[in-house]
Amino acid sequence: MHSWFFWTILSMVTFGAWGFFPKLAVNYISSGSAVIYQVAGGLLVGVVGLGLLNFRPEAHPMGILFALLTGITGILGTFFYYLAASRGQIAIVAGVTGLYPLVTILLAMVFLHETLVLKQVIGLCCAVVAIILLAG
Numbered sequence: 233m234h235s236w237f238f239w240t241i242l243s244m245v246t247f248g249a250w251g252f253f254p255k256l257a258v259n260y261i262s263s264g265s266a267v268i269y270q271v272a273g274g275l276l277v278g279v280v281g282l283g284l285l286n287f288r289p290e291a292h293p294m295g296i297l298f299a300l301l302t303g304i305t306g307i308l309g310t311f312f313y314y315l316a317a318s319r320g321q322i323a324i325v326a327g328v329t330g331l332y333p334l335v336t337i338l339l340a341m342v343f344l345h346e347t348l349v350l351k352q353v354i355g356l357c358c359a360v361v362a363i364i365l366l367a368g
Contacts, residue, residue, distance in 0.1 A: 251330065254314050255322035263314035270310060327366045331359050 257266040282289065309332075316325045334356060340346040348356070 251313075251326040252322065254310075254317045258314055258318040263311065263318050266314050267307065267311045271307060324366050328363055331363055334359055 254266060257269070261269075313325070313329055316329070337346075337348070337356065341348070
């Protein structure tokens with residue numbers, strides 16, 4: 233088994249739960265309030281992470297910049313996700329949102345000059361069709 237596979241499965245399961253819990257949260261509180269509490273949960277994870285790094289995380293200006301941008305876009309995306317979850321069926325909202333790798337792949341192609349083979353392009357086209365079918 234590849235060294236990345238175990239962590240990928242854990243990521244899939246936790247992101248799956250992440251996609252489900254907002255629908256429960258917005259049944260009781262507003263989208264904005266839910267994001268605040270989610271950030272608090274993230275801070276708890278961050279404090280544990282700091283402890284594991286002996287409170288000395290690595291520091292490089294570009295690494296810090298991109299990590300901050302990751303946090304900003306992640307929380308903004310989460311806020312938009314909560315808004316969508318409060319207005320639509322979570323199965324549809326999660327299905328369409330879960331196709332976010334399309335954006336990641338396009339960014340990787342443009343900025344990192346990564347390439348795809350025909351089979352992967354066909355897979356991406358299927359994902360676009362999935363968005364159309366789910367949203368329709």
